[in-house]
Amino acid sequence: MRLWLNRDGTVSVRDQLRTQIALSILCGELTAGQRLPSTRDLARRYGIHANTASATYRQLESQGWLEFRHGSGVFVRGSRPNAAAAAEWKAHLAPTQAVDRLLANFLTIARKLPASEALIRSRLRLWLNQEPPSRWLVVEPEPELRRILVFELKASMKLPVSGCSLDDLALPKAVDGALTVSLPNRAESVRSRLSADVPFHTVLVHPVGPSLESYLPVREGALIGIVSRWKEFHRIAQVMLTAGGVPPASLLIRDAAGPGWRRGLTQASALVCDAATEPLLPKNIRIIAYRLISQASIAQFQQIESTLEREILIPVVPSIEPPVL
Numbered sequence: 001m002r003l004w005l006n007r008d009g010t011v012s013v014r015d016q017l018r019t020q021i022a023l024s025i026l027c028g029e030l031t032a033g034q035r036l037p038s039t040r041d042l043a044r045r046y047g048i049h050a051n052t053a054s055a056t057y058r059q060l061e062s063q064g065w066l067e068f069r070h071g072s073g074v075f076v077r078g079s080r081p082n083a084a085a086a087a088e089w090k091a092h093l094a095p096t097q098a099v100d101r102l103l104a105n106f107l108t109i110a111r112k113l114p115a116s117e118a119l120i121r122s123r124l125r126l127w128l129n130q131e132p133p134s135r136w137l138v139v140e141p142e143p144e145l146r147r148i149l150v151f152e153l154k155a156s157m158k159l160p161v162s163g164c165s166l167d168d169l170a171l172p173k174a175v176d177g178a179l180t181v182s183l184p185n186r187a188e189s190v191r192s193r194l195s196a197d198v199p200f201h202t203v204l205v206h207p208v209g210p211s212l213e214s215y216l217p218v219r220e221g222a223l224i225g226i227v228s229r230w231k232e233f234h235r236i237a238q239v240m241l242t243a244g245g246v247p248p249a250s251l252l253i254r255d256a257a258g259p260g261w262r263r264g265l266t267q268a269s270a271l272v273c274d275a276a277t278e279p280l281l282p283k284n285i286r287i288i289a290y291r292l293i294s295q296a297s298i299a300q301f302q303q304i305e306s307t308l309e310r311e312i313l314i315p316v317v318p319s320i321e322p323p324v325l
Contacts, residue, residue: 001030001037004243005046011242013048017056019239022065025076026184026205027294032078036066039074064185132308133199136301137178138163139190144230144257149203151276152293153181158305169193179304201301204294208240224250225268225285228277229257237272237290256280 003020005013024030037045039053057074060066067077110120136159140146146163153161159179166189168174175198182190184202191200224246226237234253242248252268254261256277265271270286278289 003046004240005048006243006245010248011239014052014056014059016239016243017048017053018059019236020208020243021056021060022063022185023205023208023236025065027207028204028296029207030076032076034076035072036074036076064188132177133159133179134177135159135179136161137175137180139166139169139180139182140186141165142230142232144228145232148230148233148274148276148292149181149183152291153301155275156298157301158309166190166193179301181301201297201304203292204297206291206294208236208290219269222250222269223252223267225252225254225265225271225273227254227256227261227265227271227273227281229255230274231255233274233290241272 001021001024003017005016007013021030021036030036036042036057039050039057042048042053043050057066057068061068061074065077067075069075107120111117136153136157138146138149138153138161140149140163143165146165150161150163164174166186169190170193175194179199179201180190180194181201181203183205187200187202194200224241226234226241228234228237234255238248238251238253241251252264254265256273262282266282266285268285270288271281272288272290273281275289275291278287281287
């Protein structure tokens with residue numbers, strides 16, 4: 001785990017630690033179940049007070065990022081995958097023989113229920129007649145963050161992409177035909193609101209450090225703009241740039257949703273922005289656009305689309321006879 005710390009006092013060391021550890025978990029640099037340095041080791045390694053390290057870990061624990069295991073240490077919190085959803089999606093992509101075994105097991109269990117053959121057939125037909133996934137749905141409570149995630153996915157996906165809040169999931173047909181996605185820190189809340197038959201995936205976040213590292217250090221006196229409609233982007237960029245040695249006085253922060261936000265931007269040497277804001281910025285200034293979604297997640301979602309495309313356009317001919325219904 002690599003951390004940048006700046007002790008000039010404008011951004012607290014605790015906030016720098018908290019932000020960077022959370023980002024490392026989001027982007028997959030720290031994985032579920034991974035053990036973190038003890039508070040004493042963290043304090044010694046980065047020259048900070050042990051109380052600061054301890055308070056940071058406790059805050060991250062309360063926010064659901066970390067967990068303390070008595071006698072073992074501090075670990076990245078893990079989440080168990082939804083077994084029903086995983087089994088459903090695996091069966092959807094499995095070879096014909098595996099599907100036949102699944103159907104045989106289903107019939108064996110279903111015929112032991114107090115249900116007629118007609119009811120079993122009608123319910124099976126209902127499920128079989130459902131349309132395959134035809135769109136991506138980003139579930140994110142924060143509107144501006146949701147807008148950025150939708151923008152990035154639209155640039156890479158063939159299927160339509162839209163977004164909704166957690167509350168919107170309760171609306172009729174909100175997830176019909178949708179491949180739902182969310183950030184890892186929202187996964188538990190989103191999954192609990194979805195039925196087991198709705199495909200769900202988490203989005204890994206691109207590491208922040210490597211995105212900025214090639215631009216640092218900034219030459220003395222240079223003005224760096226931070227531009228976004230998402231307020232948390234301002235805070236994260238400010239923390240990371242400050243930790244990287246950029247003087248706070250050299251940062252020009254602009255809310256792209258506010259009036260006159262373009263004022264003064266042409267005086268900046270470079271502009272740090274999110275992907276959705278990039279098209280709105282002047283073209284004669286160096287733009288450092290940070291992509292939230294990692295290339296690994298983009299590749300995974302494109303593979304899912306390719307699989308769906310093949311299944312829809314090229315029907316699979318069974319190699320053995322399915323059970324008779």
